[in-house]
Amino acid sequence: MKNFLSFADAGDYKALLNQALEIKKNPYGYQHVGKNKTVGLIFFNPSLRTRLSSLKAAYNLGAQAWVLNAGADSWTLEMADGAVMNGSTQEHIKDAIAVMSQYCDVLGVRTFPTLKDKEADYSEEVMSKILQYATVPVISLESATLHPLQSFADLITVAETKKKERVKVVLTWAPHVRALPQCVPNSFADWFSEIDWVDFVITHPHGYELDPKFTKGATIEYDQRKALEGADYVQAKNWSSYRDYGQILNNDPSWMLTNEHMRGTDNAKFIHCLPVRRNVEVSDEVLDAPGSLIIQEAGNRTFSMQTVLHELLKQK
Amino acid sequence: MKNFLSFADAGDYKALLNQALEIKKNPYGYQHVGKNKTVGLIFFNPSLRTRLSSLKAAYNLGAQAWVLNAGADSWTLEMADGAVMNGSTQEHIKDAIAVMSQYCDVLGVRTFPTLKDKEADYSEEVMSKILQYATVPVISLESATLHPLQSFADLITVAETKKKERVKVVLTWAPHVRALPQCVPNSFADWFSEIDWVDFVITHPHGYELDPKFTKGATIEYDQRKALEGADYVQAKNWSSYRDYGQILNNDPSWMLTNEHMRGTDNAKFIHCLPVRRNVEVSDEVLDAPGSLIIQEAGNRTFSMQTVLHELLKQK
Amino acid sequence: MKNFLSFADAGDYKALLNQALEIKKNPYGYQHVGKNKTVGLIFFNPSLRTRLSSLKAAYNLGAQAWVLNAGADSWTLEMADGAVMNGSTQEHIKDAIAVMSQYCDVLGVRTFPTLKDKEADYSEEVMSKILQYATVPVISLESATLHPLQSFADLITVAETKKKERVKVVLTWAPHVRALPQCVPNSFADWFSEIDWVDFVITHPHGYELDPKFTKGATIEYDQRKALEGADYVQAKNWSSYRDYGQILNNDPSWMLTNEHMRGTDNAKFIHCLPVRRNVEVSDEVLDAPGSLIIQEAGNRTFSMQTVLHELLKQK
Numbered sequence: 001m002k003n004f005l006s007f008a009d010a011g012d013y014k015a016l017l018n019q020a021l022e023i024k025k026n027p028y029g030y031q032h033v034g035k036n037k038t039v040g041l042i043f044f045n046p047s048l049r050t051r052l053s054s055l056k057a058a059y060n061l062g063a064q065a066w067v068l069n070a071g072a073d074s075w076t077l078e079m080a081d082g083a084v085m086n087g088s089t090q091e092h093i094k095d096a097i098a099v100m101s102q103y104c105d106v107l108g109v110r111t112f113p114t115l116k117d118k119e120a121d122y123s124e125e126v127m128s129k130i131l132q133y134a135t136v137p138v139i140s141l142e143s144a145t146l147h148p149l150q151s152f153a154d155l156i157t158v159a160e161t162k163k164k165e166r167v168k169v170v171l172t173w174a175p176h177v178r179a180l181p182q183c184v185p186n187s188f189a190d191w192f193s194e195i196d197w198v199d200f201v202i203t204h205p206h207g208y209e210l211d212p213k214f215t216k217g218a219t220i221e222y223d224q225r226k227a228l229e230g231a232d233y234v235q236a237k238n239w240s241s242y243r244d245y246g247q248i249l250n251n252d253p254s255w256m257l258t259n260e261h262m263r264g265t266d267n268a269k270f271i272h273c274l275p276v277r278r279n280v281e282v283s284d285e286v287l288d289a290p291g292s293l294i295i296q297e298a299g300n301r302t303f304s305m306q307t308v309l310h311e312l313l314k315q316k
Numbered sequence: 317m318k319n320f321l322s323f324a325d326a327g328d329y330k331a332l333l334n335q336a337l338e339i340k341k342n343p344y345g346y347q348h349v350g351k352n353k354t355v356g357l358i359f360f361n362p363s364l365r366t367r368l369s370s371l372k373a374a375y376n377l378g379a380q381a382w383v384l385n386a387g388a389d390s391w392t393l394e395m396a397d398g399a400v401m402n403g404s405t406q407e408h409i410k411d412a413i414a415v416m417s418q419y420c421d422v423l424g425v426r427t428f429p430t431l432k433d434k435e436a437d438y439s440e441e442v443m444s445k446i447l448q449y450a451t452v453p454v455i456s457l458e459s460a461t462l463h464p465l466q467s468f469a470d471l472i473t474v475a476e477t478k479k480k481e482r483v484k485v486v487l488t489w490a491p492h493v494r495a496l497p498q499c500v501p502n503s504f505a506d507w508f509s510e511i512d513w514v515d516f517v518i519t520h521p522h523g524y525e526l527d528p529k530f531t532k533g534a535t536i537e538y539d540q541r542k543a544l545e546g547a548d549y550v551q552a553k554n555w556s557s558y559r560d561y562g563q564i565l566n567n568d569p570s571w572m573l574t575n576e577h578m579r580g581t582d583n584a585k586f587i588h589c590l591p592v593r594r595n596v597e598v599s600d601e602v603l604d605a606p607g608s609l610i611i612q613e614a615g616n617r618t619f620s621m622q623t624v625l626h627e628l629l630k631q632k
Numbered sequence: 633m634k635n636f637l638s639f640a641d642a643g644d645y646k647a648l649l650n651q652a653l654e655i656k657k658n659p660y661g662y663q664h665v666g667k668n669k670t671v672g673l674i675f676f677n678p679s680l681r682t683r684l685s686s687l688k689a690a691y692n693l694g695a696q697a698w699v700l701n702a703g704a705d706s707w708t709l710e711m712a713d714g715a716v717m718n719g720s721t722q723e724h725i726k727d728a729i730a731v732m733s734q735y736c737d738v739l740g741v742r743t744f745p746t747l748k749d750k751e752a753d754y755s756e757e758v759m760s761k762i763l764q765y766a767t768v769p770v771i772s773l774e775s776a777t778l779h780p781l782q783s784f785a786d787l788i789t790v791a792e793t794k795k796k797e798r799v800k801v802v803l804t805w806a807p808h809v810r811a812l813p814q815c816v817p818n819s820f821a822d823w824f825s826e827i828d829w830v831d832f833v834i835t836h837p838h839g840y841e842l843d844p845k846f847t848k849g850a851t852i853e854y855d856q857r858k859a860l861e862g863a864d865y866v867q868a869k870n871w872s873s874y875r876d877y878g879q880i881l882n883n884d885p886s887w888m889l890t891n892e893h894m895r896g897t898d899n900a901k902f903i904h905c906l907p908v909r910r911n912v913e914v915s916d917e918v919l920d921a922p923g924s925l926i927i928q929e930a931g932n933r934t935f936s937m938q939t940v941l942h943e944l945l946k947q948k
Contacts, residue, residue, distance in 0.1 A: 100680070614730075
């Protein structure tokens with residue numbers, strides 16, 4: 001593993017998943033790998049789970065860590081190559097990233113999409129520059145289009161709870177009050193469409209089709225009830241339109257996941273990356289049911305990060 | 317000890333106090349207890365002493381720690397059960413606290429009173445929810461009504477400096493420019509009214525009576541001079557009215573503690589939780605006198621926290 | 633070493649430089665010095681390099697660290713002695729610094745100049761108060777007039793790359809869009825005018841003369857081309873006027889350092905403290921040339937800090 005930005009970087013996902021399950025059983029047993037290592041974490045926007053699980057993962061591994069809130073703690077960054085910096089930006093990302101690389105052994109970065117410039121977002125303009133200038137391995141803590149640590153944590157959660165050889169996993173769009181990125185559903189599709197013991201189905205209203213480079217031919221079923229039939233796992237999540245980029249096309253409240261929707265499943269477990277808008281995306285009854293794995297799933301963020309850190313640091 | 321929210325949680329206070337004095341003598345001698353443990357610290361408002369002493373306490377104990385500035389670093393929290401979250405709140409406290417519990421072994425939380433809704437504040441609405449959703453032990457870093465780590469530090473300070481078997485300890489109200497919570501005086505009363513070698517007296521203008529559930533029948537003397545007579549320790553502190561909730565009823569500058577007030581004491585030591593409005597609450601001459609213990613007292617915040625962390629983590 | 637605020641505190645600079653080069657070769661070999669030690673870091677304004685390199689230095693040394701963003705994380709500070717604190721300031725610096733000293737073994741502080749009150753800035757009013765109230769050693773993370781950790785890192789960078797016994801080092805003023813402090817050039821002069829194997833030249837437009845107490849008789853050459861002739865190292869940096877205090881007197885773009893300027897040097901290496909306004913202070917071609925040492929120089933901030941921490945903590 002060189003960097004960790006998408007499913008492709010996982011390499012042999014079965015080996016990585018087994019490593020994660022091993023690390024979860026023995027979280028403090030790998031501290032020889034983290035000794036004298038420093039994990040750098042840069043946030044361009046707020047974070048709770050990613051920030052704290054990354055710190056916990058570093059600590060479990062015996063490493064140290066620092067967190068930088070870009071903008072608030074440090075300087076406003078210039079992104080354009082060749083810019084004459086006579087405006088409000090104070091430091092070029094080229095210099096900032098190269099410098100930060102001096103102070104850590106691996107760099108986690110959270111960026112975000114514009115939701116306005118599809119081209120810039122889907123070319124991962126900011127993350128690409130970070131990769132270009134970093135001199136240590138880079139971990140995506142969520143980028144403009146993907147959130148691989150979340151999907152890896154979802155995979156760990158499904159793997160450690162499944163009761164059948166094969167499971168049906170459904171990703172269902174959910175209403176929301178704001179236009180959200182496609183990162184989580186893109187990434188979920190990027191991972192779950194590749195897992196050979198998963199039957200993967202995506203359901204959403206017309207117009208919310210995700211980028212085919214992430215769905216990779218997964219079944220798309222526009223009838224939510226039909227999609228949920230016999231599901232073993234349901235992940236609900238809002239996203240804005242990829243086609244009409246960043247737009248909220250419809251916000252049909254009947255798509256809010258409720259017990260009534262869950263009735264057609266095979267007593268499915270519920271997962272969600274959080275934060276969740278309760279009683280807008282998903283009803284309280286689903287979120288608080290015994291079959292809801294949301295807290296265990298959040299807990300697995302520690303182990304997806306710790307496994308990735310372990311891979312990247314053991315090579316050093 | 318299950319959580320640490322008030323004097324009642326201290327259990328056998330003499331044993332806890334002795335443990336604190338032992339830990340202070342040998343602060344790095346208990347690192348087997350903190351090894352591979354992570355202390356989570358959440359602040360809903362600014363903090364200097366609590367933030368830094370909690371970090372120092374964790375480090376002394378060989379533990380790691382993280383700090384989250386709620387709101388700034390992460391998401392705005394919904395407090396109402398059953399809320400339809402279609403407004404500005406981004407995550408329910410139910411989820412946030414359960415998730416944070418995944419990333420630490422003990423959770424310190426600073427909340428604050430509204431000073432408007434007495435019922436909500438005095439039922440500890442926010443802290444109660446946190447207790448309900450946390451799956452690790454919770455330490456109050458100051459709640460709507462109490463500040464137990466401060467009072468415990470005050471007790472350590474008095475215990476390690478007292479020259480007599482029994483001492484008279486006086487809590488005196490002081491003027492201020494803003495309406496402040498009752499947390500510190502409530503908590504001071506909660507603790508010092510229970511110490512069997514302390515004669516405890518509270519003095520304040522009429523209308524500033526504290527909640528009797530915390531004063532527990534302590535002597536209340538409205539004549540400040542009389543209250544201070546023969547005192548061995550004086551704690552000055554402003555608070556707003558409990559009766560006329562959150563109001564500043566009078567701000568009589570003659571209540572500012574000066575050398576002239578201290579003259580009637582038995583050469584009393586001075587304590588204050590800090591921050592202090594100099595020359596408004598207390599005069600410079602008192603704060604900077606040899607008998608002022610304010611810096612030693614702030615230093616003891618490390619040891620009150622370290623002792624509580626030690627109690628909560630040694631059980632794990 | 634008692635504190636670290638300027639070149640004078642370095643004592644025998646050759647010994648300190650050798651220590652830094654040793655530590656850089658073996659960064660984790662000195663952890664007996666940092667064990668059970670805590671480094672406190674206080675920032676009154678944003679920072680990237682200083683914040684992160686200080687954390688890395690502490691971690692390398694086996695120490696723990698905390699960071700406080702003064703103002704944002706904690707309280708607004710009163711600076712005036714004897715103030716009646718009935719305004720907006722919430723805590724006196726006297727108390728804040730004495731308290732912070734309780735929670736660490738060494739205190740790094742970044743302050744900043746007013747650029748309006750020359751007298752206050754050049755008497756280091758704020759840093760003097762900090763020194764007065766701190767009860768642990770103090771490290772300047774940049775003060776109103778100096779930035780000694782940067783200059784020490786510059787010295788390490790020159791020392792480890794120089795190919796000649798004696799080298800010519802030129803500090804050249806550069807244009808900028810904002811009025812900047814004189815800290816970096818003052819400090820660079822404070823250090824490099826004392827190095828016995830350096831021929832030190834300063835060049836700037838008329839009116840940008842630095843305080844002679846820092847330039848100490850260094851050669852000042854107003855003709856930039858002439859100054860750069862035969863240079864082995866060039867440091868470019870903007871600063872506002874010391875004479876017409878805090879003013880931008882002229883912003884002649886011909887002073888921007890370009891390849892054309894570098895042609896007269898002896899194939900000089902380029903250094904800059906960063907952040908740099910690209911194509912305003914210095915052209916991209918100079919910053920990105922093979923002879924640019926800016927990233928290595930930023931990396932050496934870890935070792936200047938680690939060396940100073942080592943000196944201050946080994947005595948404890």
